[in-house]
Amino acid sequence: MIKLLPALIQAAIYRNQREMTSVSTQLLAATEDTHPRVHEQLKRLLRTQNTGVPLKEPPQNLANIGMPTISLADVVLEDHLAAEVQELVLEQQRRAELQAFSLEPRHKVLLEGAEGNGKTMLAEALAHALDLLFIQVKFSGLLSSYMGETGKKLDEIFEYAASQPCVLFIDEFDTIATQRGSNANDVGEAQRVTNQLLISLNKLPSHTVFIAATNKLGAIDKAARRRFDSEMSLGKPTQALREKLASKELSPTLTPGSDLSKWVAPVAALELGNLDALVKLCRRIRRDQALYQGAGIQSIISRAQAPLLPA
Ligand SMILES: Nc1ncnc2c1ncn2[C@@H]1O[C@H](COP(=O)(O)OP(=O)(O)OP(=O)(O)O)[C@@H](O)[C@H]1O
Ligand SMILES: [Mg+2]
Structure with missing residues (x-):
């Protein structure tokens, strides 16, 4: 299996799609018995690729992208939240059964609660449970000093996240989804960003799980808040x-x-x-x-x- 790596890396460097598919298919066969988890991940990646949608380039400097390492077993949750998390995972895994009834799995989750009670951890652990890429938006990249740039960058991240099954995580969501009209001095930039966000949320496919976190729930725009399928509160621990x-x-x-x-x-x-x-x-x-x-x-x-x- 290791012998396939140089060919795979070469295909990636030279963006040789056909070679990449060929080597990946060989890897798929080679991992079936020995590495079932890797096998499943490869299978999913190849499925994405075979939809005919070209794999997009990740946006530069806008997000940290990688496989999650924190698992649900690491996160201590109240029983009712643990149950809801399990429901979300199952809905994603049994999407075909839902779609047969014209339903989509829930995929937009708002995590709320004071700092340090596990919002970021839970987002990563959800990606882990679903075996999906974890895309964490970087604020420094998103909040541009150029007027009008933030909305464009937000759109870029959502477009990228929509192109594949993944978990997209935005922390401090209140800074992006600010209540429109809440600031009389607002020259319109914040409003434009929130509008852009609503558009992006509306067209997000259900294979992209979007998780937003905030400790200022009240500051979030009401229309943006309504876009979520589920709100979970990780409040003061009991x-x-x-x-x-x-x-x-x-x-x-x-x-x-x-x-x-x-x-x-x-x-x-x-x-x-x-x-x-x-x-x-x-x-x-x-x-x-x-x-x-x-x-x-x-x-x-x-x-x-x-x-x-x-x-
Ligand atoms: N529910 C939890 N289960 C296990 N460990 C936790 C939990 N909540 C917090 N911790 C511990 O606290 C650390 C910080 O948690 P985390 O960054 O997920 O909090 P947060 O809610 O995202 O905070 P912030 O609002 O500041 O972003 C974790 O790395 C972990 O060590
Ligand atoms: Mg956090």
Whole structure:
């Protein structure tokens, strides 16, 4: 199989479509028994290619594009959200059955909630569960200093994402889908961008899963918000959720030879700002265990508990 790589890379460099298809087909056969997951990915890629739609060039400097590495097992979610995520995954996987009934799978998801509770993680994990390319929009590239450019760039990203099955993720969505007419000084640029966004969302095919995240739900344009098939709120974590994540972060598989389970309850009892802070605290505990046999753990937890004194 490795022997096919030079031919594949050469075909990519010289944009030789026919050679690329031929080598990919050989790879498809070679991976069937040995690497089923890679085999499935190749099959899907070749299907996209065979639709006759030329594979588009990814837009330069506008997005980070790659296969996702975070999986759904890494993300701790409330039960009702985990169930909804599973439904979305199943709808994508069973699209043919839906289409037989003139239905499309849901594919536009708005993630809402205060920072550090897993919105970005969940977007990537969804791409992982669907085994799709993860396209994360880069703000620096999108918010152009040239007037009128942002809308054009947005269109470019959506066009690219629409050309293949993938997950397209835009963070800080409120900065793009601003409520029109909310700013009297607005010279029209923000309005143009929001209008462009609505057009792009309307024509997005259902094989492109679009995920937007925001911690300012109220700032989002109402018409843009209505375009979503599903809204999920990753709000302030409950005690049960904190306990679930603390058990995971302090599990014996991560600390071989030592038992940190007695710290799960005190950690989960802390009302830290968000799950990000909880994960960081657990990692400090694990570091202390690894370097000092846990001598400083009690003090680490007490300090995390102490309210910040006014300066
Ligand atoms: N639900 C969760 N399950 C597991 N880990 C989490 C979860 N939420 C947050 N974390 C931890 O916090 C980190 C930050 O989470 P993430 O970047 O997904 O938050 P976010 O909601 O996208 O925040 P922001 O609004 O700032 O973009 C993660 O890398 C992970 O370590
Ligand atoms: Mg984020």
